[in-house]
Amino acid sequence: MTGMQELWQTFDAVLGGGEASALLVVGPPRCGKTEFAFEALMRALERNHGGGAMMTVSGRVTADRLGDRAIRRMGASMKARPVTTLSALAFAVIADARRYEDLPAPRLLNGAEQDALLRRVVAAHLDHAEAGNLCDTCVLLREYFADDRWTDTVAPAREQSGGATTMAMFERGVSSSFVDQLRDMLARINELGASFAHEREYVGEAAGTGRNADRTAVQWHLAFALRQEYVRAIEHTYPGEYRLDASRLLVEAAAVLRRVQAEEVRLQPETVPSVLVVDDFHDATLAGLRFLEALSAAGVRLVLVGNPDEAVQTFRGSYPEYLMGCAVRGPLHAALHRIPVSDTPADAAAPTYRDLLASRISLSIPSPEPDDTPMPQRPGKLPRYAGSLPIRRLDAPGANVDAGLGASPLEDGTVSTALYKSPREEMDDVVWRMKRLHLDRGIAWNDMAIIAHDNATVRSFGERLRRDGVPVRYSSVTRPLKDEPFVQGLFALIELALLRRRGIDAVDLPLAALSSYVRARVATLMACPLVSVGTQTAEGAPARLEPVESAMAALESLAAVVRESEGAVGTDGQRHLAALIESWDRYRDAVDERRQAARRAAAVSVDDGVLTGESADDELPFGQHAMYLMLAFDDPKAPATPVLDSLGAILGRDPQAVAFRRMWDMVGRVADGMGRLSNREAQYTLALAWNATGVAGVWQRAALRNDVAGRAANDRLDVAMRLFQFAADGSAGEDIVAFMDQVRSMQIEADSLAHVGPVEQAVTLTTPAGAAGNHWRHVWLPAVQQDVWPNLAERATLFGGEDLADLMLHGRIGDADPTHCDARLAAVLSSEKKNLLVAVTRADETLTISATWNEDCTPSDFLYGYLPERFIRQRDEAVFTRPGGEAVHDGDAISHAGLDADPRGLVTAARITLACHGADSPEGRDAASALALLAEHGVRAADPRQWYFVDLPHDGATGGEAEARAEARDGRHIVTLSPSSVDGIWSCPVCWLLERRCSGPQSGGVHAGFGTIVHEVAQRGSEERLDMPGTVVAEGTESRIAAVTERLMAIYRSLRRDPQGIDSPTDRYDAMKLDRSAETMLTNIASYFVNGCDAAYPFRNAQYMSVGALERAECEVEFTARFDIDDMLAAYNAIPGIEPMTSGELLAVMGTLVGGWPEGMCDDLTIRLSGRIDRLEHRRYGDGREAVRLIDYKTGRKYGTAQIFNDLQLVCYQLGLAFPEDRGCVGPSPRMPYIAQSGLFFVREDDGPSRSFEVESLHQPALLRNGAWNTEPFAGRYHYKDPKYLEIPELPETPPAGVRAAAWNQIIRLRGTQTLWALTMAARVFYAAAASRSSLLIAHPTPDHVKRCRMTTSCPACAGELNTVYETRQA
Secondary structure, rough: OHHHHHHHHOOOOOOOOOOOOOEEEEEEOOOHHHHHHHHHHHHHHHHOOOOOOOEOOOOOOHHHHHHHHHHHHHHHOOOOOEEHHEEEEOOOOOHHHHHOOOOEEEEOOOHHHHHHHHHHHHHHHHHHHHHOOOOOHHHHHHHOOOOOHHHHHHHOOOOOOOOOOOHHHHHHHHHHHHHHHHHHHHHHHHHHOOOOHHHHHHHHHOOOOOHHHHHHHHHHHHHHHHHHHHHHHHHHOOOOEEEEEEHHHHHHHHHHHHHHHHHOOOOOOOHHHHHHHEOOOOHHHHHHHHHHHHHOOOOOOEEEEHHHHOOHHHHHHHHHHHHHHHHOOOOOOOEEOOOOOOOOOHHHHOHHHHHHHHEEEEEEEOOOOOOOOHHHOOOOOOOOOOEEEOOOOOOOHHHHHHOOOOHHHHHHEEEEEEEOOOOOHHHHHHHHHHHHHHHHOHHHHHEEEEEEOOOOHHHHHHHHHHHOOEEEEEEEOOOOOHHHHHHHHHHHHHHHHHHHHOOOOOHHHHHHHHHHHHHHHHHHHHHHOOOOOOOOOOOEEEEEHHHHHHHHHHHHHHHHHHHOOOOOOOOOOHHHHHHHHHHHHHHHHHHHHHHHHHHHHHHHOOHHHHHHOOOOOOOOOHHHHHHHHHEEEOOOOEOOHHHHHHHHHHOOOOOOHHHHHHHHHHHHHHHHHHHHHOOOOOOHHHHHHHHHHOOOOHHHHHHHOHHHHHHHHHHHHHHHHHHHHHHHHHHHOOOOHHHHHHHHOOOHHHHHHHOOOOOOOEEEEEEEHHHHOOOEEEEEEEEOOOOOOOOOOOOOOOOOOHHHHHHHHHHOOOOOOOOOOHHHHHHHHHHHHHHHHHHOOOOEEEEEEEEEEEOOEEOOHHHHHOOOOOOHHHHHHHHOOOOOOOOOOOOOOOOOOOOOOOOHHHHHHHHHHHHHOOOOOOHHHHHHHHHHHHHHHHOHHHHHOOOOOOOOOOOOOOOHHHHHHHHOOOEEEEEEHHHHHOOOOOOHHHHHHHOOOOOOOOOHHHHHHHHHHHHHHHHHHHHHHOOOOOOOOOHEEEEHHHHHHHHHHHHHHHHHHOHOOOOOOEEEEEEEEHHHHHHHHHHHHHHHHHHOOOOOOOOHOOOOOOOOEEEEEEEEEEEEEEEHHHHHHHHHOOOOOOOOOOOHHHHHHOOOOOOOOOOOOOEEEEEEEEEEEEEEEEEEEEOOOOOEEEEEEEEOOOOOHHHOOHHHHHHHHHHHHHOOOOOOOOOOOOOOOOEEEEEEOOOOOOOOOOOOOOOOOEOOOOOOOOOOOOOOOOEOOOOOOOOOOOOOOOOOOOOOOOHHHHHHHHHHHOOOHHHHHHHHHHHHHHHHHHHHHHOEEEEEEOHHHHHHHHOOOOOHHHHHHHOEEEEEOOO
C-alpha cells in the first residue's frame, strides 16, 4: 500500500465515524496540500450527495476560485458555497444563533472603526488630564510612561482645529503608533482566549515571575482596562446593535457552539457542516483552534491540512507549531499523517538548484516547541540533499555528484541572482527583464510575480512597472485612503462647504485662527487633482495657490495706501478697493459684537488665547486673513464676489485665478446642496461633493488611455470606488464629519480594501503573506537586504503581547533558554525564514533573487547563508550586475542588454543589428522585417527615412498599389521629403544640409513649442465648431469674436507651460514674450472663425472672388503623395489643344525653369511627399459646386509678398491632394478636389489668411484644374491686379537641348500665364529632391533666405551672398 493510499484510507475512516474524528495532514511546500484538501472536500460532498461538507481557506479570493471549481465539478448548485473562510463560518454560526433568539444580526467592525473607537477611548483620558481629574486608567498611563507629562507621548500631535470640539481635537492628536499597538494587543488578547473573568489572575501571574515582571503587570493591567473601556465604547457608539471586531468572531462563535451543546440555542442543519476541511491550518489562531474544537465537540468531522513552516500570519497571532501539537495531543486527538514526498535522489528526478535552496531554508527553521525528532524527519520538512544540511557550497570539488544535482547545478537556470550598486539599477534591471521575457518569449504577464518583504517595496516596483506600460495587480491595497490626494481634497471641499453652511457665528475661534483653518483647506484643495488650470474641470495642469496669494498680498499693500489717502477721489480701482475694505470692517465689527453679546448672555468668559496664543478681541485688519474669511463665508455684508473680482483685476486671465474662482464655485454648490439633502449620512454628502467636482466623466475618458495621465486617472477612480464602498459599508448613521475623522484615522492599508474588478493580464506584486497558496512560472525577489529581510525588530512590545502569549500557551512567561538564546529573537528570525521559504517556493520555472550593495545597503545574511555559491562577503570580489547585463548568449557578437522592451528599444536593437551584420545577412533581414512591421503600425522611429546620418537606398516604397507601381519600375530612385524640407532646400541647399544632416537632432525650442500649442488651440476650436455658423450666439460680430477668443484663450491656458517654470533665462524671456502675444494671435484666429462665415467675406475682395459657404473644416490633415516626371507629363499633355511632349522634353523644360538641375537629378527620380495640412476647408458655392481651401498657420514673422505668392509648402499641399500615393493611375488623381485658394495665415499680424490690404489678396492660385496644369488667367485681387508677383523666369528664344522647336514654341506662348508658373513651382520641388541626393551642390540662396539665414557663419553661400559649390563625400 502506498503512502497516499494509506492517507485516503485514514480519511475514509474519519468520515465513516471511526475512532478518530479529526485528521491532521502535513506536507512540505508545493507538495499538493491544497489539491489534497480540495479532493477531500469533493469526496465528502459526493458521499453526502452534495451537502454537509465544507472547506475553509485563508482568503476570500481563493475561496471564490475553489468554490466555483467545486460547483462546476459537482454539476449542481448548493445552498451554501462549498468553500469559505473560517471567519465566515464563525459569522454564519453567530448570525444563525441570534436569528433563533430574535436578536439583532451581527455586524463586524472594520479596522477604521476600531481605530476611531480606540482614539475616542484614549482621548477621554487626555481630556481628564487636561481637566486635572485623573481616573484609574489615567494613573496607569502615567505609571506606564513613568512621566507626569504622559499626554505628550500619547498625543504628540495635538493641534487646534477650527470648528472642532476639544474631544475631536484630542482624538486627532492621539499617536497612531500607540493606537496601532493597542489595537494589536486587544486582538491578541481575544485570539489567545484571555477572558474578562480571569484578567486579575493573568496580572497576578505576571507579578513576580519572568523578566521585567512589574513592568509586564502594568502593561497587562493597562491593556485590560482599555479593553473594558473599548467594549463600553462599542456599546455606547452602536446602541441596539451587535458589533464585534474580527478578533472576537471566533471566540464568540465557539461560545455559541457550547450553548448549542447545552441546548440553549439551536442552529439550522445547514449552518454547521458534517465534514470540515481546513486548508492552511498553520495560519489559524488559538481562538481558531478553540472554534474547531467546539465544532468537533458538536460532531463535525475535521480534516486539517497545513505545514508550520509555511505560516505567514505569525505577526497576527498564529503559533503554528503549538497548534499542530494541540491538534494531535489536545481535545481533537487528530490522527497525524504526512503527504508522502520522495526524499532520496534515487527515487526522484535530480533536484534543481531551486529545490536545494528551498531545502536549505526548510531544514534551518527550528520549532519553538520541544521536539526530539531529527530535523529532516519532522512533518512538513523538505527532503534533505547533500549540501542542504549542513549547508555546503556546491562549487567545492566533488560536491555536485555528492548532492545528486548533476554536472552543473548552478547553471540549471532555476535560480538567478544579481547584485547591484543602487536600488535604482536593481529596479531598472528587474523591469527590463520582465518586459523582455514578455516580448521575446511571449510569457504572459499573469505568469510573472514580484514578491517583496514589505508593501513599500511592492508599491515602488508597481509604480515603476505601470509607468513603463506594464499592467500590475496588487495582492492588497497598499496605501490608506487618508493618504490619497484626491480624498484629502474632497474632504477639504466638504469642510469648506460645512463651514459656509454653519456661518461664522457658529465658530468661536479668533478670526486669524479661523482664517488659517480656511487657508489650509484651500491649499489642500488647490493642490489636489480636483482643481486644475484647464478650461474644463479636471483638465490641464495642477493649480497653484502662490500667484493668487501674491495678488492678495498686493491688495493688502494697496489697502494701506488707500487708507492713508482716505477722502481723496482716486481711481475706479481705488474706490473699489476702499469699498471692499469698508465692507470687511463693518462685517468684522458686527461679528465681534454678536460674539460679545453671546458671551455676556452665557455669563462665561472663554479665552481661546490659551489655545491659539491670540486674543479673541483683537481687530483683524483687511488683508489676506480677511479675504479668506470673506471668501469662505460669502456673507451678504461681506460677499466673496468682490474679492474674486479684485484678484481677477490684478491677475487678469491667469489660469491660476480662473482655477481659484472655479474652486469657490464648487464650494458654493456643495454648501447649497447640503441644505437640500434629506439624509445626512456620509455617503450622500460624499456623492453631493463628488458630483459637484464634475471630474467623473473626464477621469473615465482619460482612464481608457494607456499613458501616465490615463493610469493616474484610473488610480483615482479606484480610490473613489474604495471611498464610496467604505462609506456605504461602514458608516450607516454617521454624519460626514464623523466619517472623515474615521478615514483620517485609518493606518492599515487593508482597511481600505474594496471590491475591485479582475485584471485579465497583469504582473502580480505581493508580499509573502499574499503569495501563499499561489504560484507563477517566473518569480522575482528583489531588495533582499539586511535589516529588511530579515527584519529582526521585536513585535508588539508596548503592551507585552508576547509575554501574554507565553502565559496562555505554556503557563509561564518565558525567559532565555539554558543555551542563552533569546527565544523572542529566535521566533522572529524563524518567522522571517518562513516568509522566505514561501516566497522561494512560489516559482515553477525561474526564481530571481537580488540585492543592493553600497554605502547604505547591505545584502541580507540570508543570501550569504543560503546561496554561498552566488554571494560572497568580500566586496572587492563581488560581481555586480548592470541593467540588462549578463544577457548575452554564447556566440552572440551583439548585446542588446539594457534596451527597453518597448518600440523604442526594439528599433534601437534592430538598428544595432543592421549596423553590425549588414542588411543582406539573415540577422539584417530579420531586423529590417521588424522595422517594417513597427513602421507599418505607426512607429515613426522605425522608418529609415527618419534617421539622421544615413544614406538611404532608393529601392522602392511601401504600401498597397504604390508597392506594385514601384515593382513595375525596378531601379527607380525614390526621395522622400516633407513640405518644409522642399522649402528649405530651394532656399539654400547648403544651409539645409548643414542644419539637417550635419548638426544632428535639433531641439524645437520655445518658439516651435509655442507654435505647436497655437496650432493645437486652433484645431480644438475647430473641433468645438467655433468656426461654424450659429455655434456662438451673441449680438454683433465683435461680441462673437470676443466669445470665441475667450474660449480659445481658455484652451490655450490649459495647454501652455508656465514660463516661470522654465530654467533657462533666455528661454524664459522668449516664452514670456510669446505668452503675451498669444491673446493677439488667438483673437486674429477668432476673427477669421467668425468672419469666414460671413456672407460678405472676403469683403473688398468679394468682387474678385467667392469663397463659398463653409460646410466643414478638417485640421491637421495628413497626406502622402507620390509622383515622377511621367505624372507631370500626363498633366501637361492633358492641357486642351496642347501638342504632346515627351518626358525627356518636359524634363529639360523644367530644368530651364529652375536654372539647371543638380547632379542628383535623373529621369527616373520619384518623389514621395508627406506632411500635414493645418486647415482644409470644405465650401460650397451658390451654384452647388464644391471646393476646398488650404490654410497654413504661421506664428512667426510675415514673409515678403512674392514669397507668400510662391510659397513651396502650399505648393506641396496642392501636389499632395493631386497625386495621392494610392491613386492607382499616372497623372493627377480623378478624385482630386477643386482647390479654390491656398493661403498663409500669419496670426501674429493678420486677422485672416493671405492678407495684404485685404484678406485673401495674397492667396496662391491653383496648380492644376480638371487633371491638367492650370490654364486659367490670373484672377485679380484687391490691390493686386496682375500676376507680377508670380515668379516665372525669363525664357530664351532657342529651345534647350533635347526639346523640339515646336514644343518649345508652345512653352514660349505660355509666358505670363499660370500654366508656366505652375510648372515652375513643380520644377522647384523636383530640384529640391535632386539636391537632397546630390554629392555636389551649386547653391543659389534666395534673397528672402539670405536676409534671415541663421547659418551665415557656416554657409559660405549665405555669408558672401555668392553662388557656392559645396561637395559632400560619403565614407
